Amino acid sequence: MMHDYDPSNPTHPCRRRSPMRFVLHILMAIVLGGALVLLFGTVVQYLWNAILPSVLGVGHLRFWQAIGVLLLARILVGGFHRGCHGHKRWGHRRSSWQQYEEWWREVGQDSYREYSAARPGSAPAAGRPEEK
Numbered sequence: 001m002m003h004d005y006d007p008s009n010p011t012h013p014c015r016r017r018s019p020m021r022f023v024l025h026i027l028m029a030i031v032l033g034g035a036l037v038l039l040f041g042t043v044v045q046y047l048w049n050a051i052l053p054s055v056l057g058v059g060h061l062r063f064w065q066a067i068g069v070l071l072l073a074r075i076l077v078g079g080f081h082r083g084c085h086g087h088k089r090w091g092h093r094r095s096s097w098q099q100y101e102e103w104w105r106e107v108g109q110d111s112y113r114e115y116s117a118a119r120p121g122s123a124p125a126a127g128r129p130e131e132k
Contacts, residue, residue, distance in 0.1 A: 041067045 045066035052058050061069070 037067065037070075040070055044070055 041063055045061050045063055048061040048066060048069070053060060
């Protein structure tokens with residue numbers, strides 16, 4: 001038997017939010033986060049101690065130092081933003097692409113032909129195919 005799901009119905013079983021479920025999700029996130037920190041810290045420590053002392057002559061790394069290296073790398077390379085903050089989303093990329101298409105139709109084709117014709121020894125530029 002198929003049930004109709006009405007997303008506007010707040011009493012539907014799929015829409016109810018339990019405080020216990022929320023607490024469970026928080027606990028799972030803490031446990032998973034801790035496990036990932038332990039895993040990545042151990043991997044960094046192992047790789048550092050296996051490679052860098054013999055290659056660069058640096059000292060061995062303890063676990064908490066490996067966690068510090070991970071933290072430092074995260075700060076220097078990626079920051080701590082979550083999700084798409086600071087990154088273009090798909091809709092923005094699409095609109096940028098549409099802006100480029102408009103620019104190409106208005107200015108780009110002619111500019112490219114002039115540039116190609118001005119280059120010594122270059123064959124006539126075909127450019128992008130004309131839109132019909």
